[in-house]
Amino acid sequence: MEEQNFEKIYEEYKQQSEQQAQFEAGQSNPDGKEEFIAVKKNNDGDIIAFKTSTGRELDYITALTEAKSGQIARVDVFHKYGRDIIRSEPDGIKENNLDQLPEF
Numbered sequence: 001m002e003e004q005n006f007e008k009i010y011e012e013y014k015q016q017s018e019q020q021a022q023f024e025a026g027q028s029n030p031d032g033k034e035e036f037i038a039v040k041k042n043n044d045g046d047i048i049a050f051k052t053s054t055g056r057e058l059d060y061i062t063a064l065t066e067a068k069s070g071q072i073a074r075v076d077v078f079h080k081y082g083r084d085i086i087r088s089e090p091d092g093i094k095e096n097n098l099d100q101l102p103e104f
Helices: 006-026 060-068
Strands: 036-041 047-052 057-059 075-080 083-088
Touching: 047 060, 057 060, 060 075, 060 083
Parallel strands: none
Antiparallel strands: 036 047, 047 057, 075 083
């Protein structure tokens, strides 16, 4: 049986995934939903508010409600630590993670 280079195969797969993620992230928002473009953090570095692409400033609870109902593009809501948490869709692009967005 021929020995496979598992590392090389995985690296090729990862590179293709990163290219696809870059392509998808660069596409416009076809549904016209708002997106988070900036965040406000508290002294501990926790995100406490969001600014949307239309200029609205949302407290965390309002943003969470809108994200759950599908009104905000490119975010997911998941349950962890006994509560719901907003996070960026996992697309492999660090720069568009919520924690990396500029502050307002």
